[in-house]
Amino acid sequence: MSDGRRPGIGLRGRLSVLTAVVVTVPLLLGVFLLGTILHRVFRAQLADEAAAEAQRVAALVSVTGPAVVSVPHAYADGFRVQVVDEHGTVVAASVPGDAPFADADAGPGGLAIVGVDTWWVPGAPADDLVAIAPTTVLGERFCVLVAVSQAPAARSVDTLAASLAAAVPILVLAAAAATRFAVARTLRDVEAMRRRVAAIGDDPASLGVRVTVPTSRDEVHDLAETMNDMLDRIERGRAAQRAFVSDAGHELRSPIATVRAAVELGERDPGEWERLGPLLREQTARLGDLVDDLLTLSSIADGGLRLDRDEVDLDELLRREASRVRATTSLDVAVRPAPARVRGDTRRLTTVLRNLVDNAARHANATVQLASATDGDHVVVRVSDDGAGIAPADRDRIFERFVRLDEARTREAGGAGLGLAIVGELVRAHGGTVRVEDAQELGGASFVVTLPCAPSDPSPDGGSKR
Numbered sequence: 001m002s003d004g005r006r007p008g009i010g011l012r013g014r015l016s017v018l019t020a021v022v023v024t025v026p027l028l029l030g031v032f033l034l035g036t037i038l039h040r041v042f043r044a045q046l047a048d049e050a051a052a053e054a055q056r057v058a059a060l061v062s063v064t065g066p067a068v069v070s071v072p073h074a075y076a077d078g079f080r081v082q083v084v085d086e087h088g089t090v091v092a093a094s095v096p097g098d099a100p101f102a103d104a105d106a107g108p109g110g111l112a113i114v115g116v117d118t119w120w121v122p123g124a125p126a127d128d129l130v131a132i133a134p135t136t137v138l139g140e141r142f143c144v145l146v147a148v149s150q151a152p153a154a155r156s157v158d159t160l161a162a163s164l165a166a167a168v169p170i171l172v173l174a175a176a177a178a179t180r181f182a183v184a185r186t187l188r189d190v191e192a193m194r195r196r197v198a199a200i201g202d203d204p205a206s207l208g209v210r211v212t213v214p215t216s217r218d219e220v221h222d223l224a225e226t227m228n229d230m231l232d233r234i235e236r237g238r239a240a241q242r243a244f245v246s247d248a249g250h251e252l253r254s255p256i257a258t259v260r261a262a263v264e265l266g267e268r269d270p271g272e273w274e275r276l277g278p279l280l281r282e283q284t285a286r287l288g289d290l291v292d293d294l295l296t297l298s299s300i301a302d303g304g305l306r307l308d309r310d311e312v313d314l315d316e317l318l319r320r321e322a323s324r325v326r327a328t329t330s331l332d333v334a335v336r337p338a339p340a341r342v343r344g345d346t347r348r349l350t351t352v353l354r355n356l357v358d359n360a361a362r363h364a365n366a367t368v369q370l371a372s373a374t375d376g377d378h379v380v381v382r383v384s385d386d387g388a389g390i391a392p393a394d395r396d397r398i399f400e401r402f403v404r405l406d407e408a409r410t411r412e413a414g415g416a417g418l419g420l421a422i423v424g425e426l427v428r429a430h431g432g433t434v435r436v437e438d439a440q441e442l443g444g445a446s447f448v449v450t451l452p453c454a455p456s457d458p459s460p461d462g463g464s465k466r
Contacts, residue, residue, distance in 0.1 A: 012183045019179040020172050027168045032120070035161040039120035042153035043129065047113045050131035053079050054146040055111065058135035061144055065137055066092035069144075082145040083135075091142070101147040102130040115150070122161060126154035189220050193227060200231075207235040244401060248294060255283040255290075293418040296351075297401065300425045307345040307429060311454050314340040314381055317350055318370045321357045325368060332367045340372035340379040343454040344430045352426050355419035356383040356447050363387035367442055377453050378432075384439035384446040395436040399424035427451070 053076055060068055066083035069092045083092040084100050102114040112132040128147045135142050193211040200209055210231060213224040262276045262283075299305045315337035322335045342349070360368045364385035371382045390398060401421040427434045432451035439446040 011187065012180050015183050016176040016180045020176045023175045024168065024172050027171060028165070031161050031164045031168070034164065035122065035157050036120040038157045038160065039117070039154075042157065043117065043150065046129050046148055046150060046153060047131070050079070050129055050146050050148050051111055051113060051133070054131035054133035054144050057081055057146060058133040058144040061142065062135045062137055066142060068092075069094050078148060080147045082147075084143045084145060086141050101128060101145045102132065120157060120161075122158055124154075126150040186220060189214050190223070193224060197227065197231070207231070207238055240401075248290075248402075252287070252290065255286045258283045259287075290418070293422060296422055297418065297425065300422075300429065305425075305429055307348060309343050309345060312342055312344050312346050312349055314342060314349065314353070314379060314451075315372045317346075317353050318372055318381070321353050322370055324354075325357060325361050329361055331361055331364055334367065334369045336369070336371040338371070338373045340374060340381065341454045342379050342430070342451045344451065348426050349430070352423050352449065353381070353383070355423050356449070359383075359419055360385040360387075360445075360447070364444065369439070369442060374453060375450075379451050379453055381449040381451075382446055383449075384442050385444040386439070386442035387444040389438060389443065390436050390445045398436065399434070423447075423449075 057069065061083060069081040069083055079094075080101070081094040082090050082097075082101055085091050088100060088103075090098055090100055111134075114130040114132065115127045127150065129150050131146045133144045133146070135144055189212075196209060196211045200207060210228045211224050213228065214221050259280060262280055266273045266276050296305075318335060318337050322333045325331060325333050357368065357370065360383050364387050367386045369382070369384040371384075373380050399420050401418060424434055427449055430451055432449060434447065434449045437446045437448055438444075
């Protein structure tokens with residue numbers, strides 16, 4: 001069965017090839033540069049020796065005449081000598097031949113060197129190096145040409161370069177093998193992580209598997225820690241998903257069971273339909289609200305929440321909510337609506353305030369207090385009640401989905417546990433925050449929503465522009 005890998009050279013192979021290329025190029029370049037340096041050193045040494053010999057022979061010729069060059073001991077071993085007149089004719093030589101070694105022109109400096117190459121070319125034929133020195137015999141000008149073969153020096157450089165070049169493949173293979181070994185050791189931990197993660201399946205127990213973190217403080221260590229963090233988030237997400245599905249099913253089961261029982265009762269006794277009508281409407285409305293809440297949370301989680309932003313007067317929304325609660329309950333609703341304008345989605349912000357007010361109304365003993373104010377460049381809305389309050393340990397947890405505290409777990413007092421979760425998500429979507437405090441005046445809980453003011457909202461005196 002395929003393991004999902006694409007065919008082709010692996011990472012170890014690619015890095016080994018890359019190492020071979022990276023090592024080969026500078027090594028060959030180094031051999032060439034070394035050959036060139038040795039080539040220049042040897043040529044310079046030969047040029048100096050030839051120049052000195054040419055000057056020595058030129059001085060001897062000026063005293064004894066050109067024929068002296070025919071005497072074997074008149075010049076050093078390894079050199080060949082010619083004497084050339086002003087017309088380029090060889091008048092005397094240490095070896096047979098009528099052609100001069102080079103153009104017999106010593107130049108204005110009195111000495112010339114011919115045949116010195118700047119760059120080394122492996123295996124190239126080596127020309128003679130010729131030193132030219134002027135001399136005068138009985139008032140007649142001559143040039144002494146001293147030639148020396150560069151072939152021995154060239155062979156020495158070629159031999160040394162060939163020996164070094166022969167070592168290049170060995171060095172390249174050693175570097176590639178070392179790279180492959182080092183990469184294999186590194187990838188061994190990575191492969192272990194891959195196999196460990198690949199073993200994680202749909203079984204919830206397998207989500208607790210974590211990769212082994214190497215002791216080395218390197219990138220592989222960081223990768224292992226990052227992968228474990230990712231697995232932690234996945235596990236928490238899966239747990240939250242399972243809890244969400246379970247809680248949603250639990251919440252849906254109760255109204256569905258009520259509707260089913262009512263329908264069965266109505267079927268057995270058609271006369272009961274009139275009495276069961278309000279109950280069915282109440283439970284179907286409850287189902288609709290629950291589905292709407294679930295869809296809202298789902299759209300937020302999927303990033304699909306769209307806000308139709310406009311300028312919204314939160315103080316006006318508070319007045320409407322106060323009127324609604326007064327009309328549907330016997331609670332005393334106190335409103336302190338200071339001007340508070342924000343830029344946001346009117347429908348979503350209405351949902352925020354309605355959920356908070358409904359939560360306060362469910363837990364209040366007698367009084368609910370609604371207030372708004374501006375604080376610098378933010379609007380602050382407070383929804384307070386005179387109920388039992390919320391313990392500090394529960395004040396963050398209360399904004400999680402399907403969370404209902406102990407005193408709110410009865411069906412009459414508590415909702416589905418989604419309202420405050422929706423409040424938290426919608427407030428964050430508007431760039432604000434929500435927190436729970438103690439209601440100083442009423443003694444219960446106070447939900448505090450902070451939102452950015454509309455751009456035109458703050459005025460120099462801290463009020464609101466209308």
